[in-house]
Amino acid sequence: MALERSVSRRRLLQLVGGATVTAGLAGALSACGGGNGSSSSGGPLKVIGAGSQEAGLRKALDDYKKAHSDFDFNLSFSPADQLQTALRAQLAAGNAPDLHAVYPGNGSAMSMVQLSKANLLTDLSSQSWTQKIPTGFKGAFQNDGKTFIFSPGTSVLGAIYNKKAFATAGVDVPTTWSELLSVCDKLKKKGIVPIALGAQTPWVTQLIDYALVPGTVYAKTPDFDDKMTAGSASFADSGWADAMNKYLELQKKGFFNDNPNGTTYEQATSMVGTGKAAMAVQVSAVLQAFRQASPTPDDLGMFPFPATDVAADNWIPGGVVVGIAVSAKSKKAEQAKKFIEYCGQPEVVNAWAEAVACVPLYSEGDAKVDPVLKPFLPYLKDNKAVPFMDQRWPNAEVQPTHFAVVQELLGGKSTVPAALKKMDEAYRKTA
Amino acid sequence: MTVTAQAVRRDAVKAPRRRGGGIAPPWLFAVPALLIYALVVLYPAFSGAGSAFTDWSGVGAQRSFVGLDNFQQLFHDDQALGALRNTLLLTVAIVVVQNGIGLLLALGVHTGIKSRMVLRVVFFAPVVVSPVMVSFLWKYVYNPAPDAGLNAALGAIGLGGLRQDWLGNPSIALWSVAFTVIWQCAGYSMVIFLAGLEGVPQELHESAMVDGAGTVARFRHITWPLLAPAVTINLMLSTVGGLTLFTQIIAMTNGGPGYATDTLSTVLYKQAFVFGKFGYSTAVALVLAIFVAAVSFIQIGYLRSRETAA
Structure with missing residues (x-):
């Protein structure tokens, strides 16, 4: 008789069920949180940049918005390690931001070559700034002769x-x-x-x-x-x-x-x-x-x-610093491309490069380079720099x-x- | 008259009966839940499983059928085999230590001490904190600097010789992560054991005491056998949790230093999202799922027989 009062497995499951559901729900909510990734259909241009480029990209977006009253953006940043994962998951799911960070060249799952091979990036070759990419850096920007990313310059x-x-x-x-x-x-x-x-x-x-x-x-x-x-x-x-x-x-x-x-x-x-x-x-x-x-x-x-x-x-x-590219699936690709064309202007390239302490991709006239980088400039000039x-x-x-x-x-x-x-x-x- | 009417009504709504007696559950009620489960769990799982037989990178449409190549690679992959070893070591440590501590805590707060309700809350509190938050908290505790976190505490009590690079030393990092998981989850095991202890009849203890049984004898011959259902659930949950451990490792060590804390879960994550090998990653996931299911079935089979014996 007394043994009948012992707790059966079913009863135990009932007892712990509440705790399990609570813990599971908390996990599920956190896992499913931030699902507002699909941005391409309406609202502001959704942009995810690399944390190391924040100062330059934010300034370029702010300046562009001031000059274009119909332009608006939603900007967030991701540390280098998370770019490989969170952004790639969005790309796989088909809901990548309109404009997003991409590593130059090859060698990473989020690199220009890997993503362009998967037809996930918009071709930017028709933009005039692409003609000014120095020959030695073309491999960082181009795959099969087409330019897929914009980057403000080189970091030493x-x-x-x-x-x-x-x-x-x-x-x-x-x-x-x-x-x-x-x-x-x-x-x-x-x-x-x-x-x-x-x-x-x-x-x-x-x-x-x-x-x-x-x-x-x-x-x-x-x-x-x-x-x-x-x-x-x-x-x-x-x-x-x-x-x-x-x-x-x-x-x-x-x-x-x-x-x-x-x-x-x-x-x-x-x-x-x-x-x-x-x-x-x-x-x-x-x-x-x-x-x-x-x-x-x-x-x-x-x-x-x-x-x-x-x-x-x-x-x-x-090496060429982390760049930005237009998602091939973006419904705002034209708007994003126009912004990148703006970024390719020499004064914007200079301002962005200065903000993130890198050497500008190209310059017309004197480029503003952070003074601490001066010891490196002779190496760049003498082709003693390796990507x-x-x-x-x-x-x-x-x-x-x-x-x-x-x-x-x-x-x-x-x-x-x-x-x-x-x-x-x-x-x-x-x- | 009343009895007759009740009998008639019972006949009118006569429920299907099980062969062994009792009323069979109305399975039709489960159909909506089963449909939703099939849609959000089974369909994605089976459709994703197909990727294990391809070389898909995880993005784009390009993929080729590669048969069992991914599985052959898995069984010759030093990193995956090292991760399997780490996974098993972590699981054994978590299952044994977490449940041991959980049982001791449950026995402690099941006594008549005044602060037992407060202690139950205190011991359970880490369970309700996000694993990511707990990981970052412990990452701070494990700061290798001699004047920070755990090392500072050891120095303050004269145990400076025990200072370690808790997460940076490849020989220690796995156990540092295991300790964090145990610290967070021991309260969960405690609650389940506590539920079991609440159901142990006091009369049995009283009669055993009259017969002269001591504390240890009563625990061994009364409490422990009647805790069998709680043990089953705790061992099942901690085993599955250990075999699929992911969050704490990614947040604390990212599988490092080197590959020292990689588990099968972190390997499949890295293969999919860092190396761009979604097909291979899915193969790892499939093997992990089958492995976890097999271990769980064997475990529950054994533990059920133990419950019956009890």
């Missing part, structure tokens, strides 16, 4: 440094690898973290390799990408091994902050901004974030990160593999040959 990659920290340690900007090691040593002895590294944020992991590879690979083998495409070169048997060994040398000498794999980009940014760390290897497009993190933004400068002891071999990475490596990689798997193997190396769970073997395997997979 180097060391963003805190001048006060350098002054405290009594060191100058290094121009060779040996000088860099010496500078880091002196900074460390002064109790200043030489290089802030936020490798928990995946895209940050690649930057030191990207800074070193132009010197260890491309200065000696400028056609390295073509050789990789032809299958006559590999990461493992190239200067990539030298670059990764140097990356690890910096770690072994204690020139990074403690626990880089557990440190985020934001934390690393703050360390340099406040002078706790002396420098961080970064793209110029994020200079604004470093300035915001610093009580004295004018104390921040930038210099090319030296990869070798031969000054002539120290090339720099300089960001991923822009020539054939599929979207190499870059995330690079992120992962660098984290494994920093965590002591892999070796340089094993890491490069994984990258080679990812490279050889079909696009």
Whole structure:
């Protein structure tokens, strides 16, 4: 008789059902939230930009709206990692925003080549600004001879440094690898973290390799990408091994902050901004974030990160920054194209480039370039700049593999040959 | 007269009877719900499953039939096999520790202590917080700096030697994520065990006490057997939750450092949305679904037999 009063499974299910439904409903609501993605049929032009381009894109949209009373827009931004996912999900579902961020060249699931191959981008080739794209950058904008994205220019990659920290340690900007090691040593002895590294944020992991590879690979083998495409070169048997060994040398000498794999980009940014760390290897497009993190933004400068002891071999990475494209399924494609045509005007290109600290795509007359970028201009002029490596990689798997193997190396769970073997395997997979 | 009328009315609305007696459920009432379920769950699931046999990138219309290539690739994919290992380790840790703590908490707040109602609320509170919020909270707690979060707390109590890079060390990161999940979900297990404990007759305990049974003996011979339905539900829910764990990993480590915290769920997500391999991703999802279903059926079969024995 007493046993009949014990709780049966059905009763238990009733008891927990309420909690389950509540928890499930909360999840379902959050999962289904923000479903207002389809924007193309009416209302303002829906735009999603890359977070690093916010200042320039917002200014261009605001200025265009002032000049066109019938124009309105709904603008939002997405961090780099989310562009790969949220926006791609919208593209797959057929409800992408009218105007959205796209990575130049190839090598990412959200890159111009991958999306144009899937017929998801509108052809912009008829616009006059496309004729002014420098020959060396056409691969970033064009696929099969058609232009699919607009980008305000090129971002350079180097060391963003805190001048006060350098002054405290009594060191100058290094121009060779040996000088860099010496500078880091002196900074460390002064109790200043030489290089802030936020490798928990995946895209940050690649930057030191990207800074070193132009010197260890491309200065000696400028056609390295073509050789990789032809299958006559590999990461493992190239200067990539030298670059990764140097990356690890910096770690072994204690020139990074403690626990880089557990440190985020934001934390690393703050360390340099406040002078706790002396420098961080970064793209110029994020200079604004470093300035915001610093009580004295004018104390921040930038210099090319030296990869070798031969000054002539120290090339720099300089890639076209994240661009914008018109969704092929947009019902407001004409309106979006007109805005992009406006963006292609030289004064708009200049203003946008200045706002995001990059070198303008082209200029008529004197271009306004952020003063901290001046050390990089001679490299661009002398054709010693190499596009960001991923822009020539054939599929979207190499870059995330690079992120992962660098984290494994920093965590002591892999070796340089094993890491490069994984990258080679990812490279050889079909696009 | 009254009895006769009742009998007549019963005959008039005579319900279908089960073979073993009792009234059979009116299945027609379930049709609308089944139709909606078929439309929003079964149809998308089966139509999406077809992608597992293609090389679709996830965007655009281009796709080719590749047969079982995606499945063959899956069983030779080091990343997927590593993710399977992580998934199983996480599941075992979550099932054992979460339910162990949940049971202890339930036993603790089932006593006559004054603050038991407050404690029930406190222990259950993390369950109602969004997993993303909990993950960001713990990401802060796991800050690797010696003067922040958990490391600072360890230093303050003289355990500075135990400071760790909780999410950045590949050997520790998986367990840091598991601890966060257990911290959030132990209260959920507690509530289910508590419901089971409420149904254990007090008379049995009293008679056992008269017979001289101690606390441990009473738990072993009375409470534990009668908790069998609660154990079944808790083990089922935590197993399925562990095998499909996604949110906390993406929010805290994104599968890193390296591949140290990747699970089958994060692999299928990355394959679809980062690598642009929707076909392969769907193959991973199908295998995961079949795996979870198989484990669940085996588990519930065993636990039901245990309930019957109890």
